[in-house]
Amino acid sequence: MPLFDEENDQIIQRRKNLQAITELGFEAYPHKFDRTHTVSEIVHHYADRGGQRPAEELEKVNQELNGIKVRLAGRIMTSRLMGKAGFIHLSDGASRLQAYVRSNDVPVREWQLFKLLDLGDIVGVEGWLFITRTGELSVHVRGLSFLAKALLPMPEKYHGLQDVESRHRQRYLDLIANPSSREVFVKRAAIIREVRSFFDDRGYIEVETPMLSPIASGAAARPFKTHHNALDIDLFARVAPELYLKRLVVGGFEKVYELNRNFRNEGLSARHNPEFTMLEFYQAYSDYEQLMELTEELITGVVERVHGSLKLSYAGVSVDFTPPWKRVTMIKAVLDALLDQDDSKDLKERALVEVLAAEDPQFVSSFSPKEIVDLFDHFVEPRLIDPTFITGFPTEVSPLSKQSETNPGIVHRFELFICGLECANAFCELNDPAEQERRFKEQMDQRGRGVEEVVVMDEDYVRALGYGLPPTAGEGIGIDRLTMIITGQANIRDVILFPHMRPESK
């Protein structure tokens, strides 16, 4: 099986061109090229010299630029050959700069080389800067080096690579052809950098806890299973670092965070990738209300720095991050949504009866906890566009959270929703080992009844609580989803460089 399609005329032609290039005496794949600048450095530094100008003015600008000698390298993105001279655009990934090659300004061998170049090839140029008649900053080339061959043809130069499947499977090609795709990942890196410095600056310690563990607990999710040969035991890819991080708080790391991957063996969708990046942080002597303040500060800071404004547009809907953010209890949000609903009369009537009573902290709804959560997911979640904290989660769906002092059916927990996406989950950590053990057992009973997604019993964690966990609040923030919102991407696969897909069939 040949590596590339040997019958494709364009690939055959590119091989021939490479052959001819080596016959001219150029190395096919040379080892290095010393640059004086990157393309981006030149473009940024001299961008203001470009633009249309009267002839005399242009000459003056060029007199200055002609003195600037540069050696640059990049991928050929466009090419316009006109007899005995030609233009190419070189890209360093981030920026493009035009190069002008004229036959009588380069050695004959290099002019021969120029004519054998294909779109996508990597070359080096040496020359001086100038502005063309049409006002574009360019390099006037006096030396041309061949650096690497693109044997495969490039995507269409104007429309780029559109096919969604190819863009995900061949991300390298997507990045070459679609600058907007590159932008997303540059912003993603900026988001992660901002998050790290936020916690570093506030004295949190960054830690790494096991990705492989004999027990996959800390979240209600199905894990990936693998096997350790030497120990001859099954291990699971973690579904959350939560229980390890709280062990560290027991151990005296009063403020910890971890920013890394979680793995969940569940369905794929526009909002779910089997591995996803999660920030989790814990701080002793705090409660979940303090975390709401902190979360506002963190996310508004990240949005402002990375996006440049607290207002943005996501899927055509405008979102405003200006604090303070709304805080609504789950039951209140559900009842309000039900009253807005026309097509569910029975639910509406029940909601009507309860809506006033829901203001009472002791209030117990006639809706079961499971029902409330289902109604919330269905009616409320998609409507939460501006950042909104939802509080008042049922204890039943929060096996690691501390109960409210006044209403044991409710826990001190919030989730943050933005653009209909669940972006954060935080709570006061349950630190009573006896109650924690009871909750784990409840979860295991559910598993016994066939529910696969439960928070599994971790006895060592209960033992750790036995040594005393200070009152602690903790939070998880989905970095992929935050990135989706900040970069305006509707699909999680567009913020993950190599999203999981079915293997290509041959």
Next chain:
RNA sequence: GGGCCGUUAGCUCAGGUGGUAGAGCAACUGGCUUUUAACCAGUGGGUCGCAGGUUCGAGUCCUGCACGGCUCACCA
């Protein structure tokens, strides 16, 4: 997993009701020494996702399969 939609040249896309497969970019040949979605003239390039079926005849109609997109369910 269910429903709907898609898969045509290297890329981006056209191809009413079935009748020999098209364009632009890219490639090739020639021309052009400041062009820029360069331009002008010419040329080649297709198992129409795969496998069956209906038909004199299938890119087009039917069935199955593969891959993808949207969506519902589960989940963050």
